[in-house]
Amino acid sequence: MKLDTVKFKRDTPPMTRQNSPHHHGDLRAALIAAGIKILESDGIAGLSxxxxxxxxxxxxAAPAHHFKGKNALLVAIAAQGFRTFTALMRAGRENASPDPHDQLAGLCRGYLEFAEKHEALFELIFSTGIKAHADDELRETSTQAYQLLEDTCALFEPSPHHEKSNEIMIWSLVHGYATLRVYNKLMSPDGETVLPFEFILPHLTPREPHAADKN
Amino acid sequence: MKLDTVKFKRDTPPMTRQNSPHHHGDLRAALIAAGIKILESDGIAGLSxxxxxxxxxxxxAAPAHHFKGKNALLVAIAAQGFRTFTALMRAGRENASPDPHDQLAGLCRGYLEFAEKHEALFELIFSTGIKAHADDELRETSTQAYQLLEDTCALFEPSPHHEKSNEIMIWSLVHGYATLRVYNKLMSPDGETVLPFEFILPHLTPREPHAADKN
DNA sequence: GCCATATCTTGACACTGTCAAGTTTAACGT
DNA sequence: ACGTTAAACTTGACAGTGTCAAGATATGGC
Structure with missing residues (x-):
């Protein structure tokens, strides 16, 4: 299929590009948005x-003037992915009761919702080749996602073994569960809905509200 | 870099191919082996x-006579990956004491060892595009890996919530932890060595040895 | 109004997977 | 032993990919 021959058939009318072959308007953002759309329809392999x-x-060759290469565009897309990822986790938490267990469960619900509804994006942001520490924007957005989890884990008493044990455990648990569910590997393909945290959560003891913890 | 011009520079002497331009001998196996080598040196992106x-x-064009396409070769490589994956988990378990907690910890150690030492292979076998249920060999090898985990989890009392809760929880936990460690995302990059299962394992209660459980 | 510069286009290059057609080799029935 | 058939491999082509160089055009500062 020849793609380059149908160059000027865009999906949105050229509002930003005023009848001129140059200066699109906001090409950078448009490329990211289009990339996400293609990602969600054709998967990560069909993205070029x-x-x-x-x-x-x-x-x-137009993207080359806004991104250093394909990987740079993928990084920008991944950063946007992290933003909606964090937003979904936050929404899941805000829709839960103030009880710490419910707060954490809500966060995890948002986590799984992102993995399910944005499968390709989920695979992208956790793939090699996208180094979180290489790009400023990506490091920022991914740190915010982790920060939200850390805040939610702070509602519980830390483990006596290691101060970050809660975070690591919860993050591993929900991430592994999401991954295995999305890729449907090694688990019964009949769509189990049992959440492993419902088993794990009771073992966490909520923190004493020694301060005004209303975040 | 022109690759096709250096066609006859193979890494191993042509023992199987007796001075003839055709009939390599065991090209199928050789392609899988070479694929794994390239995978471990150049990563999943540099594999062509x-x-x-x-x-x-x-x-x-020679591979086309042994594999239906690139994806079929990747599937065969993934199957081989699952085999060494299972072998490492089994070895980790066999090097542990008969205590159920040690058995499970040994299994997880093998899991993490595979993820660390065969990073690209680990990413491949858990990537989309490689559908475990599509290929017979891949389904077989991946099922064996899951079977080994299931057997090890059977050393403990099942959760009252769900009969498969132990498997799902342990698998999610170790898989998520391995993934986050390998990709080094969202976790402190200072190489933490704290294992989340050391926190989780004490909550599992070993099963009563009502039968001769010496597997 | 002019010019530097950012923006985008065109064209080329090497590399990729896949297909079609040809060539050599091995296998097998007679 | 020999000729036919099928398998194994080669060569060549094609569209698609990312990336670079060089040219065209419009924007904004002077």
Whole structure:
């Protein structure tokens, strides 16, 4: 399928690009948005720079002026992915009762919701090749996601073994569960809905409210 | 870098291919082996059919006669990956004391060892695009891996919540922890060595040895 | 109004997976 | 022993990929 021959068929009318072959308007953001769309429809394997450029309506080499390479665009997409990831976790937590167990369960619900509804994006942000420490924006957004989890874990007494044991355990648990559910590997494919945290959560003892913990 | 021009530079002497441009001998196995080597050196992104073929010393289209496509070769490589994965888990378990907690900890040690020492292979076997239920060999090998975990979890009393809760919890925990460690995302990059199962394991109660459980 | 510069296009390159057609080798029935 | 058939491999082609170089055009500062 020749993609470059249908160059000027964009999905949105060229509001930003005023009848001129150059200066799209906000090409950088448009590329990220189009990349996410293609990612959600064609998966991570079907994502190519040329396809993104064609969808936005620019030439195949246009993205090079906004991103250092394909990987840089993927990093920007991943950063956006982390933002909606954090938003879903926060929403899940806010829709729960103030009880610490419910708070944590709500956070995990948001986690799983992201993994389910944005499968390709979920795979992207946790894939090799996307080094979180390489890019400033990606480091920022991923840190915020971890921060939210850390805050929620702070509602409980820390483990006597290690101060970060709670975070690591919860994060591993929910991430592993999400991964195995999404990829449907090694688990019964009949769509189990049992959550492992319902088994693990009672073992966590809520912290004494020695201060005004209303975050 | 022109790869096709150095076609006959294979890494092993052509013992199986007796001075003839055809009939390699056991090309299928050689392609899988070469694929794993390239995978471990160049990562999952640097793996191409042509590179594999060049390394074995055959033309770029030779693999097509043994694998339906690139994905089929990846599936075969993944199957082999599952085999060493299971072997490492089994070895970790066999090197532990008969105590159920030690048995499970040994298994998890093997799990993490595989994820660490065979990073790209670990990413491959748990990636989308490799559907475990599509290929017979892959389904077989992945089932064996899960079976070993299930057997080890059977050393403990099942959770009152759900009969498979132990398996799901342990698998999620170790898989999530391995993933986060390998990709080094969202966790302190100072190489923590705290294992979350050391916190989780004491909550599991060993099963009563009502039968001769010496597996 | 002019010019530097950012923005985008066109064209080329090497590399990729996959297909079609040809060539050599091995296997097998007679 | 020999000729036919099928398998194994090669060569060549094609569209698609990321990336670079060079050219065209519009924007914004002077």
């Amino acid at each position: 720079l040329r396809k993104i450029a064609a969808r936005v309506g620019v030439s195949h | 059919l042509r590179k594999i073929a060049a390394r074995v010393g055959v033309s770029h």
